[in-house]
Amino acid sequence: MIQHEQLNKLVANLTVLYTKLHSFHWYVKGSSFYTLHEVFEKYYDHVTETLDEVAERFLAIGGRPVSTLKGALEIATIKEATEKETTVEMVAAVLADFELLIADASALIEVSEDANDQGTADLALGLKTELEKNVWMLKAYLDR
Structure with a gap:
């Protein structure tokens, strides 16, 4: 079922993004350290909540969300931090990841409405609405 594939991809992407945001939170440096350290923490806290909501929704409709890092990495289109x-x-990576998730959320909306x-x-x-706000803010930070 296409909807289940979309949900599992979203679970996988959120799982990888959670770890990536932690990495950025720990390794950010420079004059923006205090600001970005807090922003990355806010983002990974939100991703944690969202991941749980998505996985529980998936279970509620009879799905089986990916629940291992290995499994998530096999499905995810978001790449790990280096x-x-x-x-x-x-910041550019998080922006790109959020834009990818917006596209995923849009596709999920469509297949869910069809179902x-x-x-x-x-x-x-x-999720899409929250990510769009974050994209706007990240673009402003990067002055794009």
Whole structure:
């Protein structure tokens, strides 16, 4: 089922993003350290909540979310951090990851509505809305 594939991909991407944001939180340096250290923490806290909501929704509709790092890495389209990113590269990577998740959420909304699953569509819409706000802020930080 396409909806289950989309949900599992979202679970995998959120899992990888959670770890990536932790890496950025720990390794950020420079004049933006205090600001970005807190922002990355805010983001990984939000990803934790979102991951749990998405996985529980997936279980509620009869799915089996990926629950191992190995499994998540096999499915995810978000790439791991390298621990070598500069501060600007970190922000740009998070921006790109959020844009990828917006596309994933949009696809999930569509397939969920086609499946007459408004609960999942609403969950994806909430995620998309939050990510769009974060993208706007990250673009402003990078002055794009």
